[in-house]
Amino acid sequence: MTSLSTRPEQASPSARLDAARYSHQHTRILAGSGLGWALDAMDVGLISFIIAALAAEWSLDGSTTGWIASVGFIGMAVGASLGGLLADRLGRRQVFAITLLVYGVATGASALVGGVGLLLVLRFFVGLGLGSELPVASTYVSEFAPARIRGRLVVILEAFWAVGWTASAVIGYFVVPLENGWRWAFAIGAIPAVYALVVRWGLPESARWLESRGRIAEADAIVRRFEGSAGPAAVPAPAARAKADAPRASVLDLFRGGLAPRTIALWVVWAFVNFSYYGAFIWIPSILVAQGFDLVRSFGYTLVITLAQLPGYAVAAWLIEVWGRRATLSVFLVGSAVSAMLFGTAGEVWQILTFGCLLSFFNLGAWGALYAVSPELYPTSVRATGAGAAAAIGRIASIVAPLFTPWALELGGAGLVFTVFAICFAIAAASAWGLRDLKGRSLDAA
Numbered sequence: 001m002t003s004l005s006t007r008p009e010q011a012s013p014s015a016r017l018d019a020a021r022y023s024h025q026h027t028r029i030l031a032g033s034g035l036g037w038a039l040d041a042m043d044v045g046l047i048s049f050i051i052a053a054l055a056a057e058w059s060l061d062g063s064t065t066g067w068i069a070s071v072g073f074i075g076m077a078v079g080a081s082l083g084g085l086l087a088d089r090l091g092r093r094q095v096f097a098i099t100l101l102v103y104g105v106a107t108g109a110s111a112l113v114g115g116v117g118l119l120l121v122l123r124f125f126v127g128l129g130l131g132s133e134l135p136v137a138s139t140y141v142s143e144f145a146p147a148r149i150r151g152r153l154v155v156i157l158e159a160f161w162a163v164g165w166t167a168s169a170v171i172g173y174f175v176v177p178l179e180n181g182w183r184w185a186f187a188i189g190a191i192p193a194v195y196a197l198v199v200r201w202g203l204p205e206s207a208r209w210l211e212s213r214g215r216i217a218e219a220d221a222i223v224r225r226f227e228g229s230a231g232p233a234a235v236p237a238p239a240a241r242a243k244a245d246a247p248r249a250s251v252l253d254l255f256r257g258g259l260a261p262r263t264i265a266l267w268v269v270w271a272f273v274n275f276s277y278y279g280a281f282i283w284i285p286s287i288l289v290a291q292g293f294d295l296v297r298s299f300g301y302t303l304v305i306t307l308a309q310l311p312g313y314a315v316a317a318w319l320i321e322v323w324g325r326r327a328t329l330s331v332f333l334v335g336s337a338v339s340a341m342l343f344g345t346a347g348e349v350w351q352i353l354t355f356g357c358l359l360s361f362f363n364l365g366a367w368g369a370l371y372a373v374s375p376e377l378y379p380t381s382v383r384a385t386g387a388g389a390a391a392a393i394g395r396i397a398s399i400v401a402p403l404f405t406p407w408a409l410e411l412g413g414a415g416l417v418f419t420v421f422a423i424c425f426a427i428a429a430a431s432a433w434g435l436r437d438l439k440g441r442s443l444d445a446a
Contacts, residue, residue, distance in 0.1 A: 062409075073399040084385045274398040309364040325373040328365075336366055343418050374391075
């Protein structure tokens with residue numbers, strides 16, 4: 001008869017991580033990764049305010065400002081694919097630190113530009129680093145999280161995005177309207193270059209990744225630190241010692257061994273959510289300016305709308321371990337669709353703020369669920385590759401979105417723009433049901 005549990009020292013590092021009690025070591029991983037995530041969001045959010053300021057200062061048309069946003073997403077599409085592949089080959093922590101350094105330096109250098117050409121080049125490198133970092137961070141946190149609260153912790157990680165975007169809105173409101181304020185905003189965005197050093201030497205490598213490479217002793221030492229701070233937990237079901245996986249991961253592996261249906265469903269969700277989110281939120285300050293509000297008032301309204309992201313994440317973090325991943329993701333996407341339709345009809349200030357806050361609440365809650373489910377769909381050997389490939393598909397959609405929005409605004413106004421976004425959210429909500437749900441289950445069940 002098979003025992004229902006085994007002593008921790010007899011179990012694999014992965015099984016022990018799944019069964020572990022939450023400890024201050026988990027908080028350290030979450031906070032360290034989350035701060036990097038927040039700095040990423042601050043950079044992406046800042047460009048929405050900087051575009052509005054540059055359009056006035058440099059007399060730029062909608063096409064040019066659209067390219068300033070889109071070229072960053074081109075870099076993100078490339079970076080998301082490369083980052084995931086490299087993280088599966090070199091390790092999570094190493095790639096996490098390198099990507100922070102790349103985009104932090106490129107953002108700081110953007111403060112010194114004198115024209116659009118050089119700014120476009122630097123924005124590509126900013127996107128390259130940013131796109132590489134995001135799927136790596138979510139994979140990293142999910143691989144350390146106990147199985148029973150893994151989804152919740154990844155949503156909390158994603159909630160740091162709201163913290164960073166709020167910081168960008170504060171900087172946008174108080175700094176960007178000043179003389180040369182956009183330059184100071186870019187300079188503030190260089191902070192991740194310093195934080196990269198903290199990440200490189202302050203956080204451990206993923207024990208699951210080390211285990212998948214056959215480096216069991218190193219993985220065991222890291223897991224012991226987690227067990228030492230909270231005490232070992234009983235491990236359900238005996239676990240065999242891990243063997244090293246194939247040393248190289250490929251995007252083609254995401255379509256083998258029964259992974260194809262979930263990969264396709266995941267890519268559809270990522271594509272439509274990215275298109276709608278970046279098409280809307282990158283342009284909200286500029287849309288408000290176009291509706292007759294001055295720069296300071298439009299930035300102030302955007303700050304209020306941004307604050308609604310935080311309760312959206314909080315509710316999603318709770319529901320994801322109650323309803324599960326698919327149901328939470330789908331419901332929040334339906335809420336995003338309805339909110340987008342309402343925001344497209346908003347004319348009064350109270351409507352802009354109310355419907356904008358609802359869009360922010362539901363859309364960012366959906367993002368939290370999406371980042372939680374993405375790494376769970378794949379085995380350790382291709383987990384970062386799978387999350388990175390999905391993010392890359394999403395970034396392709398986000399390249400198109402900032403170019404679509406100004407064109408559609410001229411064609412049919414905000415009503416047309418947000419109707420399209422609502423349809424995209426609805427398609428994503430339906431596609432979410434093609435994903436597997438590992439609520440409370442081991443990552444090894446992927």
